Amino acid sequence: MADSLNERSQNILEAIVEDYISSAEPVGSRAISRKHNFNLSPASVRNVMADLEEMGLLCSPHTSAGRIPTGKGFQYYIDTLLEVRDLNRNEKQNLRNSYRFQNMRMEDIMQEVGRVLSGLSQYTGLVMAPKFISTIFRQIEFVRLSQGRLLVIYVSETGLVQNKVIEADPTITTHDLEKISNYLNSELNGLTIHEVRAKLNQELQNDRVLYDKLKKQALSLSCAALQDEIEDQLYVSGASLMLGQPEFSTPEQMKRLIQTFESKKILIDLLDQGQSAQGVQIFIGSESSHVDLEGCSLITSNFSNQKGAIGSLGVIGPVRMNYSQVVPIVDFTAQLVSRVLDREIEEK
Amino acid sequence: MADSLNERSQNILEAIVEDYISSAEPVGSRAISRKHNFNLSPASVRNVMADLEEMGLLCSPHTSAGRIPTGKGFQYYIDTLLEVRDLNRNEKQNLRNSYRFQNMRMEDIMQEVGRVLSGLSQYTGLVMAPKFISTIFRQIEFVRLSQGRLLVIYVSETGLVQNKVIEADPTITTHDLEKISNYLNSELNGLTIHEVRAKLNQELQNDRVLYDKLKKQALSLSCAALQDEIEDQLYVSGASLMLGQPEFSTPEQMKRLIQTFESKKILIDLLDQGQSAQGVQIFIGSESSHVDLEGCSLITSNFSNQKGAIGSLGVIGPVRMNYSQVVPIVDFTAQLVSRVLDREIEEK
DNA sequence: TATTAGCACTCGTCTCTATTGAGTGCTAAC
DNA sequence: GTTAGCACTCAATAGAGACGAGTGCTAATA
Numbered sequence: 114m115a116d117s118l119n120e121r122s123q124n125i126l127e128a129i130v131e132d133y134i135s136s137a138e139p140v141g142s143r144a145i146s147r148k149h150n151f152n153l154s155p156a157s158v159r160n161v162m163a164d165l166e167e168m169g170l171l172c173s174p175h176t177s178a179g180r181i182p183t184g185k186g187f188q189y190y191i192d193t194l195l196e197v198r199d200l201n202r203n204e205k206q207n208l209r210n211s212y213r214f215q216n217m218r219m220e221d222i223m224q225e226v227g228r229v230l231s232g233l234s235q236y237t238g239l240v241m242a243p244k245f246i247s248t249i250f251r252q253i254e255f256v257r258l259s260q261g262r263l264l265v266i267y268v269s270e271t272g273l274v275q276n277k278v279i280e281a282d283p284t285i286t287t288h289d290l291e292k293i294s295n296y297l298n299s300e301l302n303g304l305t306i307h308e309v310r311a312k313l314n315q316e317l318q319n320d321r322v323l324y325d326k327l328k329k330q331a332l333s334l335s336c337a338a339l340q341d342e343i344e345d346q347l348y349v350s351g352a353s354l355m356l357g358q359p360e361f362s363t364p365e366q367m368k369r370l371i372q373t374f375e376s377k378k379i380l381i382d383l384l385d386q387g388q389s390a391q392g393v394q395i396f397i398g399s400e401s402s403h404v405d406l407e408g409c410s411l412i413t414s415n416f417s418n419q420k421g422a423i424g425s426l427g428v429i430g431p432v433r434m435n436y437s438q439v440v441p442i443v444d445f446t447a448q449l450v451s452r453v454l455d456r457e458i459e460e461k
Numbered sequence: 462m463a464d465s466l467n468e469r470s471q472n473i474l475e476a477i478v479e480d481y482i483s484s485a486e487p488v489g490s491r492a493i494s495r496k497h498n499f500n501l502s503p504a505s506v507r508n509v510m511a512d513l514e515e516m517g518l519l520c521s522p523h524t525s526a527g528r529i530p531t532g533k534g535f536q537y538y539i540d541t542l543l544e545v546r547d548l549n550r551n552e553k554q555n556l557r558n559s560y561r562f563q564n565m566r567m568e569d570i571m572q573e574v575g576r577v578l579s580g581l582s583q584y585t586g587l588v589m590a591p592k593f594i595s596t597i598f599r600q601i602e603f604v605r606l607s608q609g610r611l612l613v614i615y616v617s618e619t620g621l622v623q624n625k626v627i628e629a630d631p632t633i634t635t636h637d638l639e640k641i642s643n644y645l646n647s648e649l650n651g652l653t654i655h656e657v658r659a660k661l662n663q664e665l666q667n668d669r670v671l672y673d674k675l676k677k678q679a680l681s682l683s684c685a686a687l688q689d690e691i692e693d694q695l696y697v698s699g700a701s702l703m704l705g706q707p708e709f710s711t712p713e714q715m716k717r718l719i720q721t722f723e724s725k726k727i728l729i730d731l732l733d734q735g736q737s738a739q740g741v742q743i744f745i746g747s748e749s750s751h752v753d754l755e756g757c758s759l760i761t762s763n764f765s766n767q768k769g770a771i772g773s774l775g776v777i778g779p780v781r782m783n784y785s786q787v788v789p790i791v792d793f794t795a796q797l798v799s800r801v802l803d804r805e806i807e808e809k
Numbered sequence: 810t811a812t813t814a815g816c817a818c819t820c821g822t823c824t825c826t827a828t829t830g831a832g833t834g835c836t837a838a839c
Numbered sequence: 840g841t842t843a844g845c846a847c848t849c850a851a852t853a854g855a856g857a858c859g860a861g862t863g864c865t866a867a868t869a
Contacts, residue, residue: 141832154842159833177832177849216610216626254602256616259804262564264620268604272612274624278564353723356716364704367715372701456607489861502813507862525820525861 123194124151125161126170130182130190134433137359139179184399187410187432191395197440208233208445214453219273223348226426226450231351234439236430237374238350239413241384243422243454245343248273250301250309253335255290263290265338270303270420271454279337285330293331301335305421309339347377347384360408360431373405384425387413393444397432410434414447418454426450466516471542472499473509474518478530478538482781485707487527532747535758535780539743545788556581556793562801567621571696574774574798579699582787584778585722586698587761589732591770591802593691596621598649598657601683603638611638613686618651618768619802627685633678641679649683653769657687695725695732708756708779721753732773735761741792745780758782762795766802774798 118126128149132140142158145151151158162180165171170186173179182190200208211229214222223240231238248269256264261283267275301309313336352374355361361370373379383403387394393414398406412434413427426447428439466474476497480488490506493499499506510528513519518534521527530538548556559577562570571588578586596617604612609631615623649657661684700722703709709718721727731751735742741762746754760782761775774795776787 139832143832155832156834156842156844157840160841163834173833175849176834176847177830179832216628218612218624218626252602252604254600254614256600256620258620264566264616264622266602266614266616266622268612268614272604272606272626274612274614274622276566276622278566278620280564351723353716353720356712356719362712364710364712364715367712367719368701368704371704371719375699375701487861491861503861504813504815504863505811508812511863521862523820524818524863525859527861 122161122165125158126165126186127190127194129171129180130186133181134435137433139174139181141179184397184432187397191436195436197437200441200445205445208442209449212449219271222453223346226446227348227350230426230428230442230446231354233442234428234430235354236428236434237352237355239380239384239427239429240348241381241425242273242346243424244345245275246306247422248306249420249422250304250306253297253338254294257287267338271418271422275343277338281334282330289327289330292327293334296331297335306339345381347381349374355430358431360433369405379403379405383411384413388415388423388425393440408432412439412443414443416447416450416454418451422454470509470513473506474513474534475538475542477519477528478534481529482783485781487522487529489527532745532780535745539784543784545785548789548793553793556790557797560797567619570801571694574794575696575698578774578776578790578794579702581790582776582778583702584776584782585700585703587728587732587775587777588696589729589773590694591772592693593623594654595770596654597768597770598652598654601645601686602642605635615686619766619770623691625686629682630678637675637678640675641682644679645683654687693729695729697722703778706779708781717753727751727753731759732761736763736771736773741788743784756780760784760787760791762791764795764798764802766799770802
């Protein structure tokens, strides 16, 4: 239905959205008729604006103010009017140079990406590391802590290191542990955690295994080590940049925003939702979707390596965000990170 | 000089500080003379207040407001008037129960401590993990990533896992790596990183070593792995709680505070300064000390295990903080964490 | 001599009012 | 269909006046 806008209405909507993006203030008919040369008087523009308001694409804070796009208006702008140009060769190179990935740990890469995204966009950068469950087994090591407590160190194909403390038979010797890790490293190499779990369960059900004490220990240890879900890692950079935006200028809004960022849960859920999609996604926060993200927009894209580990990155800013500038940055960064992850893996 | 206050002046100063702590508003002479039964008229109280103002312990925002303690006034209160009672048995037990340290990784413990400190105090919790340099070598492992790039995993005595990517001779085999890590694990076990570095440097200068290719590789790898300083880990919890405090109620103050928390550097420096001291320390932020921490007070204590790894924890809140409540919490938590760290180490 | 009652004074806060100006909707003319 | 004109709305701003909490000073009191 909204697609039935005629060209003039589209042009005016576009002008209003873009003026609003750069000024953060309600846009009046006079400003539109003057700055953009549509050769239309303010009165004509007003007529169109009234129509757009009727359709729910614009609203006015009060009678004597100009108009601002509604969430629906922004949605229409993004779906229909926004033209995302690709970065040119130069811009790509600049972006590439912004990131320094040499000899960085996975965590550092994630953090660096967040920082750069935030710095370039001047909004808040988000990066969610690939989930533990989607990683591929590379190596496992055991370190004895106190009596009966073991530190398990797990390394994924991409060099992501996770560790965990588990309880274990206190009589187990260091030598046994070494044998166990050697066994597991050769058996499980190259499998996803998903596959690893399936294999472990299968073998545990296999009765014959029980006669081999060492193997039994190996299985129960690795079960303990790999069974739990490890909570998602979300890196938030440049939260304070959001506080400079006029839409979050009151103390209450600031407080709510910082709380939302601090709890991370809402952001993780949102990024999770987008994990199945391809390419750049835009989420516009409104009262209807998530009350804590009212007034925020999220531009995200997933990155992944060839082995299927999927993470997400993006930028969160006010709904009044400069989409045409940020979308290509997010897009290209996701491609860049995907390539970097693949490079982490040894070419065999 | 400030110690030359007579008893009445001390009582009045104490009353003012405590009233101000609970109300966050300037305290007037009438309120003091009524609520506390000094048997003094407001006029007499006013005389004393004028003296205290002269000495720089109080100030008034404007002529017709009450008075508030200056930084110096708070300092005097803390040094001379504040009585910190020990927690009783019950309170200690409650505090102990607030923390759940079972089978937690070092990182989780640090994070949990920050969360609980923040929750109990209703201010912002800070925890700085023991520095890499102060940890004791336990184990090192190498994982091959791509050509010529190695992931080094280092585990300290307390189960702290650090990892790092280094460049290495691409021709080195997995088998060699295993021998190298075995060699290093037996040679370096129980040394501090400091001692490890000294030992490595010494051996590298020893010419004879150069004939043993494997040993040479082991030394150069471990040098690369352990030489850099690893940046301090600071956990900040409950930053948004500070935004509820009236002293940070304006957008500018909020923004500055969040920026300060986000950069972490200033906080780390401050905690570093206190690392040599014993017991609870209180830092009062004023324009003179650190402009970004104006209006903030920091209550910290160090924790350490018997092997000398030192970390810091504490609470940051407004200068108008409830010291008598928070100081014992910080103190006891530091003791608790110290004991937990020791328990992490295998009893041999 | 220390204390206190009394009083004039200060100054931030709140409320009410008037003014301004940007922007609208409607109507009539083009 | 477009536009000029005009009355209208309403947020923002500024100023005036009342209010009140609190002070400093002085003179009286114990």
